[in-house]
Amino acid sequence: MGKDNTILEISHLHKAYGDHVVLDDVSLTVQQGEVVVIIGPSGCGKSTLLRCINALEDIQGGQILLEGNEVRQDSKLISQMRQKIGMVFQSYDLFPHKTVLDNITLAPVKVQKRPKSEAEEEALELLQRVGLEERKDDYPRQLSGGQKQRVAIVRALCMHPEILLLDEITAALDPEMVREVLDVVLSLARAGRTMLIVTHEMSFARAIADRVLFLENGGIVEESTDPEAFFRQPSTERAAQFLHTFDYEKPVKESREAKGTDRMELAEEP
Amino acid sequence: MRSYLPLYRDALLLTLRIGWQGVLLALILGIVCAAILQMRVPVLRTIVVIYVELFRNTPLLVQLFFLYFALPKIGIRMTPEMCGTLGLGLIGGAYMSETFRSGLDSIAPIQEESAVSLGMSRSQAFRYVILPQAVSSSVPGLVANVIFLLKETSVFSTISLMDLMFTAKDLIGMYAKTLECLTLLVIFYLIMLLPVSILGSVLERRMRYAEFGD
Numbered sequence: 001m002g003k004d005n006t007i008l009e010i011s012h013l014h015k016a017y018g019d020h021v022v023l024d025d026v027s028l029t030v031q032q033g034e035v036v037v038i039i040g041p042s043g044c045g046k047s048t049l050l051r052c053i054n055a056l057e058d059i060q061g062g063q064i065l066l067e068g069n070e071v072r073q074d075s076k077l078i079s080q081m082r083q084k085i086g087m088v089f090q091s092y093d094l095f096p097h098k099t100v101l102d103n104i105t106l107a108p109v110k111v112q113k114r115p116k117s118e119a120e121e122e123a124l125e126l127l128q129r130v131g132l133e134e135r136k137d138d139y140p141r142q143l144s145g146g147q148k149q150r151v152a153i154v155r156a157l158c159m160h161p162e163i164l165l166l167d168e169i170t171a172a173l174d175p176e177m178v179r180e181v182l183d184v185v186l187s188l189a190r191a192g193r194t195m196l197i198v199t200h201e202m203s204f205a206r207a208i209a210d211r212v213l214f215l216e217n218g219g220i221v222e223e224s225t226d227p228e229a230f231f232r233q234p235s236t237e238r239a240a241q242f243l244h245t246f247d248y249e250k251p252v253k254e255s256r257e258a259k260g261t262d263r264m265e266l267a268e269e270p
Numbered sequence: 271m272r273s274y275l276p277l278y279r280d281a282l283l284l285t286l287r288i289g290w291q292g293v294l295l296a297l298i299l300g301i302v303c304a305a306i307l308q309m310r311v312p313v314l315r316t317i318v319v320i321y322v323e324l325f326r327n328t329p330l331l332v333q334l335f336f337l338y339f340a341l342p343k344i345g346i347r348m349t350p351e352m353c354g355t356l357g358l359g360l361i362g363g364a365y366m367s368e369t370f371r372s373g374l375d376s377i378a379p380i381q382e383e384s385a386v387s388l389g390m391s392r393s394q395a396f397r398y399v400i401l402p403q404a405v406s407s408s409v410p411g412l413v414a415n416v417i418f419l420l421k422e423t424s425v426f427s428t429i430s431l432m433d434l435m436f437t438a439k440d441l442i443g444m445y446a447k448t449l450e451c452l453t454l455l456v457i458f459y460l461i462m463l464l465p466v467s468i469l470g471s472v473l474e475r476r477m478r479y480a481e482f483g484d
Contacts, residue, residue, distance in 0.1 A: 054387050083389035093384040097402045106398060107388035152384075159388060 005032045007067060007163050007194055008053065014061030015045070015052055015218075022048045024218040025062070030163065033192045037205040037227070040215035041242060046198045047090075049215070050165045053196070054087050067162065083111060086156030086164040090171045092148040094140040094155070100127070101136040104155045112159070119158065126154040130184050146177030150184055163194045170201055202246045206231045214239040274441055274451070278458050281437035286462060288351060288431065289420045292358025296419060297412075299359060300366025304404075305396060307367070308374045318367070325364035331425045333357050338429040350431045354423070362419045369415055373408030374400060406477035413470030417463055434458050 008030040015023035022045045030036050038046045051057045053064055055073045064071040071081050094103050101123055108119040127133040130150040140148055149169055156164060166185065170178040182204050189195065189208050199205055205212060205227070212230050214222040222239045224230035234240050303318045325333065337353040348356070377400050385395035405412075427436035438455040442448050 056383050056387065079386075079389050079391050082387055085387070087384070087387040089380060089384060091380065093378075093380050095381065095385075095399050095403075097406065107385075107390060110394055110398060111389045155388070 006030070007032050008196070009065040009068075010053070010062070011065075012062035013049070013052060013059060013064065015048055015057060015059050022218050023052065023059075026215075026218070026220060027062075028213070028220070030194060030196060032162075032194055034210050035189045035193075035195045035197065035208050036211045036213065037197045037199060037209035038213045038215055039199065039202070039205055039242070040213075040221075044215045045218040046215050047167050050087070050167045050196065050198055053165060054082060054085050079111070083107075083159050084162040086159060086161030088149070088152045088156050088164070088166050088169050090168040092140075092145070092152045092172075094148055094151055096140050099137050099139055100132070100143070100151050103140070103151060104158050107155075108158050123154065123158055126157055127151075129187075130154055131180075144177060145173045146180045149173065149177075149181045153181075153184055153188075157188075163196060164188070166195060166197045166199070168198050168200065170199065170204075202231065202243065214242065216242070274454060277437050277441065278434065278454055281432055281434045282458050282462060284431065285420075285423050285426070285433040288354045288358065288426065288433070289423050289462075291355040292362055292423075293416050293419055295355060295359025296362025296366045296415070299363025300370050301401070303363060303367035304370035304374055305401075307371055308400075309392065309396070322364045322367055325361050326368070330357060330361050330422050331428060333361060334425060334429050350426075350429045353429055354426045354431050358419055358422065361422070362415060365415045365418070366412065369408050369411035370404060372411070373404035376407050377403050409470070409474050409477050413466070413473065416470070417466055420463055420466065421459070434462075 006029050008028070010026060010028045013023050013026040014021070026045075026049060028036075038049065040046050048057060052059050053066075053071065055064075055071050055075075055078055058073045066081055066084060069077070069081060071085075072078065075081065094100075095106065098106060101120060104123040104126070105116060105119040108114045108122075109116050124133055124136065127136060130153065132147060132150055132154075135143060135147065135151075140151070143151065153164075153169075169185075170181050173181065178201065182201065185195070185197070185204075186208055197205070197208070209227040210225070212222075212224045212227050213220050214224075214230075214234065214236070216238055222230070222234055222236045224234070230239070231243065234243060303322065306314045306318050334353060334357045337348065337357050338350065341348070381399055381403070382392070382395050385399040386392065390398070423433055424435040426433040427439060430436070432440075434455055438451045441451045445451075
């Protein structure tokens with residue numbers, strides 16, 4: 001892929017809270033249309049990385065370029081740059097005092113100065129695509145977690161971002177609602193949307209990723225452009241160990257075998 | 271007794287007028303001060319802290335005396351009505367800013383983050399996202415402040431404003447009908463304040479949308 005297709009370029013990113021280093025020399029580029037999934041243990045810095053890209057955190061070293069322009073917290077253009085970076089958080093964070101429709105159209109109208117009717121038209125179309133057009137006049141508290149998260153995705157999309165950052169968007173959801181949200185993300189991926197996704201849903205990561213990054217202790221330990229191969233057999237020991245914690249087959253099999261022998265013993269007794 | 275009623279009515283109107291002017295000033299001051307504290311504006315923030323502590327920790331009576339009797343000594347002259355409005359506005363502003371601040375504190379920081387991540391500036395995030403929620407969660411405190419301020423108008427009589435208290439004292443002085451005059455006084459304060467209390471509870475119920483959770 002040519003250099004022209006690069007949307008996001010992070011080089012030697014360094015982020016620390018005082019003495020505590022969260023991200024250490026992280027470099028990463030994302031091409032247009034690419035879906036990059038970041039996995040790693042809790043506290044490895046994956047969410048912080050997304051927050052840095054959006055300049056919600058200041059950085060202590062390195063550089064973040066969005067379409068060639070530097071993203072800096074103190075930049076005068078930061079609001080314009082953030083419009084190009086859609087972000088969806090774990091806890092949805094819809095505005096509780098606004099209806100679904102107003103949640104979505106607030107920024108397009110106030111920030112991008114688009115006519116309200118046009119923004120509403122687009123919002124309704126997007127809501128329809130995620131199956132929520134009938135909930136447009138509801139308040140967030142009337143929605144389920146999965147519905148709120150779908151609205152949050154629509155809210156980000158309505159700003160026409162160049163890249164979407166998804167920060168563990170299913171982590172706070174009840175299991176039966178995870179699917180409806182992930183289906184929306186899958187359809188976005190199919191439509192060619194550029195995304196950087198932090199998730200704990202390994203089978204989802206495997207299905208959606210063009211590229212997988214394994215992050216640990218603030219650094220990229222392993223990077224793979226073949227997610228199938230990565231999830232089957234990662235090349236680093238640490239990634240293998242991490243993936244192993246999501247694997248229930250072996251322990252379940254072992255415990256079944258143990259139970260089996262127990263029963264046999266009991267059966268033999270009388 | 272009936273002949274007193276027009277006097278009480280006029281006093282009520284004056285009390286209400288100055289009271290509401292003061293409350294309005296207090297609300298504006300309160301929002302501005304709370305916004306300055308919340309956005310951590312340098313220098314201004316220190317001034318706000320000093321202002322709030324100064325006015326919260328001195329009685330309104332003393333503040334009024336200062337405005338009405340002390341300031342003219344350095345050439346600042348105001349009518350009693352201006353003093354009343356300003357005094358009420360200043361002490362009210364200090365209380366309102368504390369109430370707004372606790373309302374602002376109750377809004378999770380991620381609300382601002384999700385607003386700015388949509389491209390809003392900090393002031394847009396404050397205006398469209400933070401403030402409406404903070405106001406709605408501050409309503410009970412704000413209503414209590416308004417009632418407190420309207421009651422505090424009773425010290426206006428000391429700077430020769432013909433408010434309810436002044437009228438009652440005046441009538442007692444002239445006709446010595448202490449019980450009747452004070453009973454009327456109580457009734458007129460209730461006429462002024464009961465609607466505020468009722469309106470307050472209605473507002474509280476109407477503005478519950480800021481409640482979080484599922």
